[in-house]
Amino acid sequence: MRVMIFAxxxxxxxxxxxxxxGGSSPFYPEGRELYTNEINAAVRGCKAAGATEIIALDGHGxxxxxxxxxxxxxxxxxxxxxQYIQGYAWARYVEPMQRGxxxxxLFVGAHAMAGVPNxxxxxxxxxxxxxxxxINGTLVGESGIVAAVxxxxxxxxxxxxxxxxxxxxxxNLIGPNVVTAAxxxxxxxxxxxxxxxxxxxxxxxxxxxEALENRDNWPKPVHFDSPVTFHVELATSDRAAAFQGREGVxxxxxxxxxxxxxxxxxxxxxxxxxx
Numbered sequence: 464m465r466v467m468i469f470a471x472x473x474x475x476x477x478x479x480x481x482x483x484x485g486g487s488s489p490f491y492p493e494g495r496e497l498y499t500n501e502i503n504a505a506v507r508g509c510k511a512a513g514a515t516e517i518i519a520l521d522g523h524g525x526x527x528x529x530x531x532x533x534x535x536x537x538x539x540x541x542x543x544x545x546q547y548i549q550g551y552a553w554a555r556y557v558e559p560m561q562r563g564x565x566x567x568x569l570f571v572g573a574h575a576m577a578g579v580p581n582x583x584x585x586x587x588x589x590x591x592x593x594x595x596x597x598i599n600g601t602l603v604g605e606s607g608i609v610a611a612v613x614x615x616x617x618x619x620x621x622x623x624x625x626x627x628x629x630x631x632x633x634x635n636l637i638g639p640n641v642v643t644a645a646x647x648x649x650x651x652x653x654x655x656x657x658x659x660x661x662x663x664x665x666x667x668x669x670x671x672x673e674a675l676e677n678r679d680n681w682p683k684p685v686h687f688d689s690p691v692t693f694h695v696e697l698a699t700s701d702r703a704a705a706f707q708g709r710e711g712v713x714x715x716x717x718x719x720x721x722x723x724x725x726x727x728x729x730x731x732x733x734x735x736x737x738x
Contacts, residue, residue: 472523473574473584474625476646476663504664508671517545573625576604581649592698614684615728642674
């Protein structure tokens with residue numbers, strides 16, 4: 464069994480403020496430790512379920528301004544027997560899936576899409592401040608985008624941890640068979656009722672093992688009919704300038720852009736300019 468884990472920081476238990484996820488804040492070191500512990504718990508769950516290959520990707524880009532994005536784990540404390548992708552552009556590392564080397568995808572530390580009530584630190588690609596992102600008219604957040612990327616290569620997304628709003632969002636998109644681990648309940652965008660960090664890690668480890676061991680119940684890869692169109696409403700009109708001249712991308716309004724392809728990956732590969 465070969466597993467890819469897409470990790471983010473905002474959905475980790477104990478984190479409910481930007482100060483925990485930004486590199487210039489004195490609270491960031493604590494956030495890094497909480498984040499590292501939850502990815503380790505997921506890796507342990509994978510190993511307990513018999514995974515033969517585990518690739519974990521740091522998908523948190525918030526280490527600015529004092530560090531490079533996608534490098535928020537504490538390397539010296541990472542769980543052994545896994546490989547860790549760091550410093551790589553978000554939602555672009557697909558080579559193992561392209562080669563047919565991945566059986567399933569897991570989400571750890573995920574957060575809700577922009578505008579979700581009681582979604583802790585909810586946003587959709589914070590560096591871009593997208594208001595709404597849709598795939599063939601279906602609203603998606605970052606987990607939905609990655610699930611659609613994986614589905615382009617026939618890979619299902621089977622597990623998510625994060626706050627309750629995020630877990631509900633992923634279940635609504637993928638279906639009831641996705642296994643969830645809600646480690647906190649949002650009490651607004653900047654407040655949460657958190658599990659104790661160790662309890663959250665124990666829950667993640669247990670639920671990851673459960674998800675992987677029940678392969679017959681895995682949800683199918685999320686499906687969108689071809690052609691697949693990815694449409695985004697931008698926060699401000701000036702952000703559309705970044706998409707001007709990009710082959711396959713259409714500026715559809717003062718604050719909206721879109722791209723289409725036979726699969727979501729084809730649309731996303733045109734659209735997402737961060738390389």
